Amino acid sequence: MSITLRAQVAIIGAGPSGLLLGQLLHKAGIDAVILERQSGEYVLGRIRAGVLEQVTVDLLDEAGVGARMHKEGLVHDGFELLVEGKRHRIDLHALTGGRKVMVYGQTELTRDLMEARAELGLRTFYEAADVAVHDFDGRKPYVTWKQGGVEHRLDCDFIAGCDGFHGVCRASVPRDALREYEKVYPFGWLGLLSDTPPVNHELIYANTDRGFALCSMRSMMRSRYYLQVPLTDKIEQWSDEAFWAELRNRLDDEAREQLVTGPSIEKSIAPLRSFVTEPLRFGRLFLAGDAGHIVPPTGAKGLNLAATDVKYLSDALVEYYAETSEAGIDAYSARCLRRIWRAERFSWWFTTLMHQFPDEGAIAGKFQIAELDYLLNSEHGRRTIAENYVGLPLDFGD
Ligand code: APR
Ligand code: PHB
Numbered sequence: 001m002s003i004t005l006r007a008q009v010a011i012i013g014a015g016p017s018g019l020l021l022g023q024l025l026h027k028a029g030i031d032a033v034i035l036e037r038q039s040g041e042y043v044l045g046r047i048r049a050g051v052l053e054q055v056t057v058d059l060l061d062e063a064g065v066g067a068r069m070h071k072e073g074l075v076h077d078g079f080e081l082l083v084e085g086k087r088h089r090i091d092l093h094a095l096t097g098g099r100k101v102m103v104y105g106q107t108e109l110t111r112d113l114m115e116a117r118a119e120l121g122l123r124t125f126y127e128a129a130d131v132a133v134h135d136f137d138g139r140k141p142y143v144t145w146k147q148g149g150v151e152h153r154l155d156c157d158f159i160a161g162c163d164g165f166h167g168v169c170r171a172s173v174p175r176d177a178l179r180e181y182e183k184v185y186p187f188g189w190l191g192l193l194s195d196t197p198p199v200n201h202e203l204i205y206a207n208t209d210r211g212f213a214l215c216s217m218r219s220m221m222r223s224r225y226y227l228q229v230p231l232t233d234k235i236e237q238w239s240d241e242a243f244w245a246e247l248r249n250r251l252d253d254e255a256r257e258q259l260v261t262g263p264s265i266e267k268s269i270a271p272l273r274s275f276v277t278e279p280l281r282f283g284r285l286f287l288a289g290d291a292g293h294i295v296p297p298t299g300a301k302g303l304n305l306a307a308t309d310v311k312y313l314s315d316a317l318v319e320y321y322a323e324t325s326e327a328g329i330d331a332y333s334a335r336c337l338r339r340i341w342r343a344e345r346f347s348w349w350f351t352t353l354m355h356q357f358p359d360e361g362a363i364a365g366k367f368q369i370a371e372l373d374y375l376l377n378s379e380h381g382r383r384t385i386a387e388n389y390v391g392l393p394l395d396f397g398d
Helices: 016-027 040-044 054-062 067-072 106-119 240-249 253-258 302-323 327-354 362-376 379-390
Strands: 002-006 009-012 032-035 051-053 074-076 079-083 086-090 101-103 129-134 142-147 150-155 158-161 179-194 204-207 213-219 222-230 264-278 285-287
Touching: 009 016, 009 129, 009 142, 016 032, 016 054, 016 106, 016 302, 040 106, 051 054, 051 302, 054 101, 054 302, 067 106, 079 362, 086 379, 101 213, 179 240, 204 327, 204 362, 222 240, 240 264, 264 327, 302 327, 327 362, 327 379, 362 379
Parallel strands: 002 150, 009 032, 009 158, 079 204, 158 285
Antiparallel strands: 051 101, 074 101, 079 086, 129 142, 142 150, 179 222, 179 264, 204 213, 213 222
């Protein structure tokens, strides 16, 4: 037995990219089906960053899923850099003419998108096995998968590859049709989530001799902390006690005093990577979000970039169906890549500025401190950090 379905757009992956794309297309009257390899609960179990740029907040509103974010999210108009034991505030609001960021976990955002999709009765297939994309270089692409042992086929006009770094879409493109740029950093981030009040009302990014640390949060009762660790470290080596002791070592006196510790509810180590695929369009297949690019998490650009890719893609598809014009889909890749490279550069630079690079010798640390000394004591310096952190406007440089 086999089942054949039809939709205008097949979206592979129900992470933030796929779900937001589905929502934006639905608003525009375009019919899309989402295929996701995992279960919904599994997708919601992944803990990722949670700082949204204004552009992303606006997009979630446009998609009609912003209500809970506005109620429960925390608006931040600054953050702190801890350098040589001293904190320096980056006043985002004052330095960017009133822009801010919203602290709202990716898990919550994903849940809002999933619920909106379920309420609208839009088609999503979770636990879709062996998803394969076909004929995207022609005019009649299709997708096949197995659901509960039954073969399925979805005929469509376009395929959106929103299936993350390890997805099937990028992997299905012939090797000679794309170019990949990659940098893997010589350390990882050990993250811990706990139901404890955050150490500070704003995020603290710390450059210390012992390595980078980040104090973040999900709410006024839930904290998220990170430590730079060698790539060789294993999660079993890090008891909660060891984590808290090391975090304390990387904080200033005031934060050390304020820190409230408690049992972890999640703890994991993630490698850091800069990665970009060019182009992002192959005939009728488009890559969006982590399927096309990865940033190291310093600066929290990953989710925001995914959101803007999807905005460009939905605009392009709306233009195609409304005006039978291919101009938008032709411009998709270049438009996205320009924004992506700017965010890649910022994330790489901020990572390089804040972490210890033991293989580069003592002089590397001296250069960092000198650069931070310059940046933090120059209004231009602080502004350059602030305007990249809040995110450049969608039409920047046009
Ligand atoms: N078939 C179907 N679904 C797949 C397949 C496949 N072969 N491979 C992967 N997927 C699914 C994954 O299970 C996942 O749910 O695609 C989804 C991709 O989601 P994400 O990895 O969250 O990627 P994206 O939606 O682009 O979100 C980007 O995630 O990693 C962060 O920093 C990043 O915050 C950013 C966001
Ligand atoms: C997080 O809260 O998980 C977080 C915040 C800011 C970052 C990275 C991660 O730069």
